[in-house]
Amino acid sequence: MTPPPTLAQQLAAKQREISVAEFFERNRQILGFDNPQRSLLTTVKEAVDNAVDSAEEARVLPDVLVEISKEGDDRLRVAVTDNGPGILRKEIPNIFARLLYGSRFHSNRQARGQQGIGISAAVLYANLTTARPAHIVSKVEEEEAAHVLDLVIDTQKNQPRVVAEDLLLWDRPHGTRVEVVLKARYVRGRQSPYEYLRGTAIVNPHARLVLVEPDGTRVTFERASQELPPLAKETLPHPYGLELGELGYLLKGTRRPTLGEFLSKDLAGVSSRATREVFERSGIRPTRPPSSIQGEEQERLLAALHEVPLVAPAADCLSPIGATLIKRGLRNVLGDLRPEFYAPPVSRPPKVRGGFPFMVEVGLVYGGGLPPDPPIQILRFANRVPLLFQQGACAITTAIAHLDWRRYGLEQKGGAGVPSGPAVVLVHVASTKIPFTSEAKEAIAEDAEIDKEVTLALQAAARHLRAHISRMSRREFASDKFEIIQRILPKLAEKTSHLVGKPAPDLTPVITRIMDIVHVDSKLVRTDAAVRLPVEVTNYTPRARVLELFVEIPPDEFAAATFDPAPEGTEPALGRAWWTLPKLAPSGRTQLEVRFPAKSDVDAGDLDWYVVGIDESHVLGADPLPGDWDVRLPRTIVEAAEAAEAESAAAGPDEGEVDYDAAESSASASDEE
Amino acid sequence: MPPSRARARATKSDPDDLPKVRADALQPTLALAEQIYEQLDEGEIPRMRLPLRTKQNLSFQVRDGVWRLGKAMGTRSARKLDGALMLLRTFYLVDFINEMSRDRKTSTLRELYYISEAWEDAKFHSEDESNLLIEDLEVMCERLREDFRLHPEENGASVIGDLTIKEKNRQGVVKKINCKDDVGDGGYSLPFNVEKEKIEFVGTNAKFVIAIECGGMVDRLAENNFDEERDAILVHLKGQPARSTRRFLRRITEELKLPVVVFTDGDPWSFRIYASVAYGAIKTAHLSSYLATPSAEFLGVTASDIENYDLPSDRLSEQDVKALQAELTDPRFGTAEWRSEIELMLKNGKKAEQQSLAKYGLNYVTEHYLPEKLTEMGVL
CATH class of the missing domain: 2.60.40.1170 (Mu homology domain, subdomain B)
Structure with missing residues (x-):
């Protein structure tokens, strides 16, 4: 199915009247290119998401190299090389140098990229800011040599233009390398390529990621799992999530000869009984060609679809990380800090909102070498992609802030807000359609269903944290007692029996x-x-x-x-x-x-x-x-x-005696003479 | 301990042993060991009860005019780690005391602190910790630390003025010393043991004793010939005075019938110096009848002096304010005079050093301030 017409699509529809350059300029912020630091991160993110997605689709363990180098004062060269299946020569120009072109655009399956804007927007940004073409190398296994293309986007027609082309004997069997020079700034810290790759490594423990920073520093996130996640199945659109415009789009585009066939074969969850009921309710004949349903009839059809009982959307189009791999991923990346506790990760069962299946996963790590300063670190993920911006505007953050963490052993002023303490909380929302707050896909929009699931998952993880913290404090209390009985008491017995000249009791x-x-x-x-x-x-x-x-x-x-x-x-x-x-x-x-x-x-x-x-x-x-x-x-x-x-x-309380040493030390604080 | 017993014993002399040690001092320490041993043997959690040495547990002794320990007791039990450690330390200490007695040795407090290095888990972490435990033992055994063959290092608080004493030196030779004529500019240095077997008062022409907090002020008074001109004995308190200094002041008032005035800075900590001289200190309240000089009077610098003499002053710090507030709940400062003095200082928020009197010249303190104050107090 097609997602509802998004802002980007609406804007794209106007691109006949305006050039893509203009379109880009007007929408830099929602596309993620509004400042040099963010432009770099968006470019890295789009290229890495594509690289990991394509390797997974080809069922190979992703191996991604990200090289960032300086190219003059305010310019950086970004090169991302993957071991994916490679791209056929004829597809290369469209994929990299044409906006709104992509294979995942019309699929109903959980994937990292969705809109087909990402990588070509990065190429366009590079073209516009440095007038340098994108340099693409790609090789498919069946061919001997790799194709090398230099691409620019014709900003008047939104068409790719090949400015140079060559063949290359590449040292890898298959893969793709995309290289752009863009106006950008490299900064380390919270919203950096480093953080993005680190996050990606945590939720994709089957990927090996290497980052070469402009100063030559090489950071490797090694693979922690040899298992590829099962490929999420592509499913048909489910009527529960369908809106009128999309229905019209599907009716127009289908190859099915009759409406009856369209309902049972192009949509999910519509049984033959349901089909009959839909026709009864809507009064439309099942033998009509789908494209003949127009205007008011579409509305009746959709209303009937929403009224009859349907089979719930299947969840096998989702690709959860799973409890084992969440823990392995967290340990792989945070292991150096020697956290004292990994809560058993929580993987909630799939749920449905508006016709789209979704599920929530939560991991929680506590103590040890994690920085104790407030606030806790929140790792947000949507479909295995780290969300680095707009933390405050994200439904995940809201759910965390609304939980009273004091009940679970973390500090939190007034029992609301992001808690403090040496903890990292990971939240992954997987869905065929994640409601982002904007096209830049930086934060998940508020949604009652998602909030409920995130809260339940957080509570489950937090209960383990509370158990751990109380276990630790009891252990501390007990360790004092063990010291008394193992080290002090025997010596006290030895000293006193020596002084009184009697055998040790x-x-x-x-x-x-x-x-x-x-x-x-x-x-x-x-x-x-x-x-x-x-x-x-x-x-x-x-x-x-x-x-x-x-x-x-x-x-x-x-x-x-x-x-x-x-x-x-x-x-x-x-x-x-x-x-x-x-x-x-x-x-x-x-x-x-x-x-x-x-x-x-x-x-x-x-x-x-x-x-x-x-x-x-x-x-x-x-x-x-x-x-x-x-x-x-x-x-x-x-x-x-x-x-x-x-x-x-x-057993009564402890005789009510005054602890001599406690009384002494509390008194001496202000009475010191 | 009942201080009367301590004093009575201190008058007996034993020339072979320095400091003076009571022969039965070991017995009560062994009784403590016996008590703990029996608890262990009977399967009880070892514990000791001892009077709380806190300001809440000070009680005024009308007969002596001093503040002594009240009846509130605390428990030190092996149920808790701190308590268990203190019990263990107590018996390392008792063992060490018994060992010294066999070997006829004595030890300084500081040496004891280092001796404890070999006590493993029971070693002291600071000298304060060892001093407090010795005081605990004094209280429980009703003996003085000298009875346990433990003594402080010579602290050398100095005395300047027309006072003649006889001191028996380390060789056992008795020397007659006048604290004005026979000593240098530094004055006569007090030994840690100021009991009669060590020091005897021969005579004096002085009319009063002035105990002074800071060395600089002692020097000022000496250079200005205050001791000679006003027939005074100057005693340097060196901050919070040591036991020997307090014991010396006590003996000098008792035996020579001289009044003592205390001259300190004008701040909350100096009030406590006066209180420990006159009323007894909280930590050594078990020895108040032996160490305190109830007739000692506070000369200044008072909060009103700071205003009346328009002295250069500093703002009270946060700790100063806390200390003053703590004094308001200290029974030793429970008199109307002290309350108004403390409240005035809190209200003005100012403190001053005694040497701030130099604002009016080097002679001002001896020619104006002290004569005025002493006349007011009826000493001059």
């Missing part, structure tokens, strides 16, 4: 009193043979404990996991397993182990541990079992849980 009772927790301690060990996760459960409380231990693992990882000893029960679809632990005396300890295949991407943080049989304040390393687990517990565990509840209800 048994410290077990004191240790359990000080700790008063059951410690569930798991560490991830990667070996060549397997990823091992040994778990030690130690009872540092003064009484014997009977416990049921539960683990939740992302289901695809769960499928590959093995357990020792075998769990009491499992629920593989949900990634759950549980054990009844042997009775643990004070200071008693038991072990179990979870194993994954050697290549697994699993992190210790992907496993959530839960325990039943003890009050939550007396457990470290596991949380109380959430209420929605429908597990039949052994009688001993149920009794233990009841006893634990009674125990915590009975």
Whole structure:
């Protein structure tokens, strides 16, 4: 289907009256060429998007080289080389030197470029600002030599003009190189080619991207995945998203002889029953030729299509990144900063808005070497393309700002706005049609459906963050206690028994009193043979404990996991397993182990541990079992849980004694003499 | 500790041992060890209770006229990391004290701080930390740090004026010294031990003692012959005065019946210097009856002096204001006079150094300011 007539199309329709140069001049801003810094980024972006798209279409892992070099004071040469399938000689001039020409223009499939303006606009910008032709080299596998063309755009006719042509024996089997000289400025930082490639690398871990900056610095984003994402299927337009103008356009352009065939074969989701109903409602005969439906009849046809029940749009035209690759991509690019936590990425199920399927994915990284200064970093992506401009105007940012992040452990003034803290949030919106705020495709427009999905995905990721932060603070608290019992108490016993001349006392009772927790301690060990996760459960409380231990693992990882000893029960679809632990005396300890295949991407943080049989304040390393687990517990565990509840209800607060050292230090601050 | 006992003991002399050490000092330290050992053995979390040394826990002793520790107690428990560390440090310290006693050694506070380098987890991170723990031990054992064979370095607070003393030097020889005629321009330097076994007062013709915060002002008064002309003994406080300086002032009023006036800068910190001389310091409130001189009077520079003498002044800093506000809740400054003095300083927002009196010439302080103030106080 054709997208609704966009501003660009409306403008393009007028191009018979005005030259493309004029069209360009009037629309520099929406095309992304309103200043030298942005013009460079737009040029790089359009060329890189094309390069990655074309390699994927040809089912090769993208390998893209971006070279930027100085060409005089305010001019830069940008050369982007890919390993795509190459372009046939006869298509080269139209693709690079004719506005609104492209293969994806009429396809209903998730793709990076859509309008066919991008790369030719860059060529036009280069022509206009430096009067230099674009230099194109392209080779298809079937031909011996590469075609080399120098192209300019005839700004009166919007037609390509070849100013020089040659053949070249190229050292690659296939690929394309586009080279333009343009008025531009190279700046590093937030809205730079570097950031764009970095973002692209995160959501396209199957691509290898190399950037050569004007000063010769070479930055390589290595490939983190050898798997090509499945090619998104092309689907037919679905009536739910159809507007009148588009319907007319389709009716006029179809090759189907009858309206009945048009409805069932050129549109998605219209069953034969639905077709019959449409004709009944609209009163139009199915045998009429599609092109004969005009004016008021088109309106009736569309109204009927919107009224009858249709099959929902299919989502296989979307190309989500997927949880595994989001994590791999984030780790590949952020790994040097050693973040302390990667939340399990969230991939929401596909939803439909206005006839177009869409889905939302969210990744969240926290702590470690990430810069702690506010605000958090937001990585926005639309159809795997980084959005670098207009952050404040984007629906993704709005959804983030409307969430109360204080509930999830990040700082946020007044519970609204972009939160602060050492965190990176990635949001990917994939759709056959993303509602951008403008033709420059820099921000996603506000939309209730998208906002709802982004919010749900953010909340899911944020819940993992909250669990992580509370785990860390409890661990800190416990690490003090471990220091007391492991380092201080034994020495205190040694000193005092030496001073009084008596044998060292048994410290077990004191240790359990000080700790008063059951410690569930798991560490991830990667070996060549397997990823091992040994778990030690130690009872540092003064009484014997009977416990049921539960683990939740992302289901695809769960499928590959093995357990020792075998769990009491499992629920593989949900990634759950549980054990009844042997009775643990004070200071008693038991072990179990979870194993994954050697290549697994699993992190210790992907496993959530839960325990039943003890009050939550007396457990470290596991949380109380959430209420929605429908597990039949052994009688001993149920009794233990009841006893634990009674125990915590009975325990009063800490005698109300004044901590001598705390009182001293708080007093000395202003009373120092 | 009950200071009366400390003083009583301090009068006994033991020529072999410097400083004077009470033979039974080790016993209470071992009792502490016994207490913790028993808790460990019975499976209890080790803990100690000790009086809080905070301003909220100061109580006025009518009999002595000083502020001493009240009844509020705090707990130091191994339940928390800080508490556990302090307990462990306490017994490293007790062990060290017992060791010194066996070897008949003494140690300076600074040496102790370095000794603790070998205590691994229990080592002190600053000298303040070790000094505070020694004070804790003093409180718990009701002994003085000298009893634990720990003493400060010679701090050399100087005394200038017609005061004759007898000091027993390191060789055990008793020397008679007049603090005007027998000393150089720097005056007589106080040793850390100013008890009777070390120093005895022989006699004086002075009429009063003036304790001064800054060395520059001591020099000014000495150069202007203030001590001779006005029959004064000048004592340099060197900022917040050391225990020996406070103990010396206490003895001089008690034994020679001389009034003491305190002459400091005009700022919140100087008020605290006076308070620790006259009423006792918060951190050593357990020794107030032994160290404080309740009859000492504050001469200046007062907030009203800054106005009346139109002294060059600085604006109060944020910390100054905080310190003054803290003083308003300090029971030692609870009198109407102090409250109005502190409130006046807060209101004017000004502080001045004692040497700002030099605005009117080098002789102004000795010829005008001090005589006026001392007459007003009834000392002259």
